Amino acid sequence: MNLDWTQGWLPIVTSLIVALFLQLLPLPETLSMARPAFFCITLVFWTLAQPDKGGILLAWIGGLFLDACLATPFGQHGLALSLACFVTISLRGLLRDFPTPQQSMLLLPAFAAYEFVLFWVDGVTGRPVGVLWRVLPALSTAMIWPLWVLALEFTSGYRVIPRHSD
Amino acid sequence: MDGFDHDESGASGESGPPPLISMVLALAASVGLMMFDRSQDTLQPARNVMASLTYPLDAVASVPGEMASSFDNYLQRERLTEDNQKLREENLLLRGRLQKLAALQAENARIRSLLQSSRQLQDDVIISEVLATSPDPYRQLIKLNKGLRESIHVGQAVIDANGIMGQIVQAHSFHSIAILITDANHGIPVELNRTGLQTIAQGLGKSNQLSLPFLTVNTDIREGDLLVSSGLGERYPAGYPVARITRIAHQAGDEFLSIRAQPTASLNRGREALVVISRNTPPAEPGAQPAEHASPALDAGPETPASAPDMSVPDDAAS
Numbered sequence: 001m002n003l004d005w006t007q008g009w010l011p012i013v014t015s016l017i018v019a020l021f022l023q024l025l026p027l028p029e030t031l032s033m034a035r036p037a038f039f040c041i042t043l044v045f046w047t048l049a050q051p052d053k054g055g056i057l058l059a060w061i062g063g064l065f066l067d068a069c070l071a072t073p074f075g076q077h078g079l080a081l082s083l084a085c086f087v088t089i090s091l092r093g094l095l096r097d098f099p100t101p102q103q104s105m106l107l108l109p110a111f112a113a114y115e116f117v118l119f120w121v122d123g124v125t126g127r128p129v130g131v132l133w134r135v136l137p138a139l140s141t142a143m144i145w146p147l148w149v150l151a152l153e154f155t156s157g158y159r160v161i162p163r164h165s166d
Numbered sequence: 167m168d169g170f171d172h173d174e175s176g177a178s179g180e181s182g183p184p185p186l187i188s189m190v191l192a193l194a195a196s197v198g199l200m201m202f203d204r205s206q207d208t209l210q211p212a213r214n215v216m217a218s219l220t221y222p223l224d225a226v227a228s229v230p231g232e233m234a235s236s237f238d239n240y241l242q243r244e245r246l247t248e249d250n251q252k253l254r255e256e257n258l259l260l261r262g263r264l265q266k267l268a269a270l271q272a273e274n275a276r277i278r279s280l281l282q283s284s285r286q287l288q289d290d291v292i293i294s295e296v297l298a299t300s301p302d303p304y305r306q307l308i309k310l311n312k313g314l315r316e317s318i319h320v321g322q323a324v325i326d327a328n329g330i331m332g333q334i335v336q337a338h339s340f341h342s343i344a345i346l347i348t349d350a351n352h353g354i355p356v357e358l359n360r361t362g363l364q365t366i367a368q369g370l371g372k373s374n375q376l377s378l379p380f381l382t383v384n385t386d387i388r389e390g391d392l393l394v395s396s397g398l399g400e401r402y403p404a405g406y407p408v409a410r411i412t413r414i415a416h417q418a419g420d421e422f423l424s425i426r427a428q429p430t431a432s433l434n435r436g437r438e439a440l441v442v443i444s445r446n447t448p449p450a451e452p453g454a455q456p457a458e459h460a461s462p463a464l465d466a467g468p469e470t471p472a473s474a475p476d477m478s479v480p481d482d483a484a485s
Binding site: 063079082126 | 192213216299300350351371
C-alpha cells in the first residue's frame, strides 16, 4: 500500500523539483523573458497523465512554492497554475485526438491563461508590465511542450494521454 | 483502485470534486491569500519556511553561473584563489567605507559651516554573496546568502564598492532578498552632491536607469552630477553615492525635466554586496535635519523633500 503510494508520487514530485530548478536557473535578461514556464507544463502534463493526482489542487500548492521562490505575492502563481490546469482539463477530450506536437497548439490557451494571470496580478500590484513581451513565454512554452512531454514520458513511464482504446 | 490509473483516467473526471468547483475554490483561495499577504506580514513565517525548503534548489541553480565565472580561478593554484578572495573581501570592506569621502567633503563644507554638527562615519557591514538575480525579468531583486541568522533584517541598506544597491525586503533564515534601487516600485531619497538639492530617484524597472521626476526646468543640474543618498526617510544611510546623471532632456511645454541617471553600484554584475547593519543617521539629529531642508528650499519646489520619506518605502516592505 505504502509502496503504491510512493510509486505514484515519486515521478510527480521529482519532475516538479526539476521544473522548479529550471524555473530558477539564472539566465541573461533577454533569454529570461522567453523562459518557458517549466513548472506550468509539468503540472499540465500530470493533469493529463495522472488526473487523480495532478490537477487543480496540486497546481495550487505548487504555486505557493513558486511564490516563495520568486518572492511574488502568495497566491499569484497558485491562481495562474490552477487556471492553466482547469483549461487543460476542459480541453482534455479534444487533446486525445491529436499527436503531441499538435497538442501544443491546442494547449496554447492554457499557457496563455497562465501568463495572463501573472501579467494581470503584476499589473494590479503595481509592477511594470511590457505587454508584448508577455506573449513570449506562452509561445516558448508551447514550443517546448513536445520535447518536455517526450522527456517526462520517457523518464516516468506514464503517457500524456493514456490510450484506453488501444 | 490506485493501481489502475492508466485505465481509469480515460474517464473524464478527477477523483476529487468537479474541476469547476476546484477552480472556483482555488480562485477564491488565491485572491484571499494575495490580499491578505499584501495587507499584513502574518504570512512571513510560512514564506520563510517554504523559502528555506527550496533554498537548496536556489543554491544549486546558481552553480552553473558561478562555475563559469570562477573557471579562471580554478586554473590557478588553490592557495592563490583563497588569498585573492580574502583580499577582495577586505578591499570591498575598505572601499565601502571610503566611498563616503566624496560626499563628505562637500557636505562638510556646507553643513559644518552652518552648524557644528559632525557625523559618525563608520557603518557596520556584513559581506554577503549575491546568490541570484530575480528570474522574473520584470522585477529587480537580488538574493543574498546571508539571512536572519547573520542578523540581517528587513529594511537594511545594501551597498557595494561603488554605491547603494538597494534594501532588504525579505529576510529568511539562510538567505534574504533585496530590492534594487532600479526596481520600478522603488524610490530613494537623494541629494545632488554639488548643490545639496534634495530629490527622489525612482527606479524604472530597467537594470541600469533611474529617473528623477518633478525637477523644474530652472533646476541647477548637469550631466555627470553625482547623486548621494540623503538619509531622509531613514531607510538608507546618508552620504553614499547612488547614481550619476546621464541625460537631461526637456520637452517644450513640459513643466518638469526628464532626467535619467545611472546607478554607480554595479547592480547586475557584482558578486558581493555589503549589508549595512547600523546607520549613521539616528532619527533625532537636531542639527542636520533643518540644514538639509534649508538648502534645497532655495532651488527645489517645496514639496520635493516633504514627499521623500514616503517614496523610499517599496510596496513589499511596507510595515
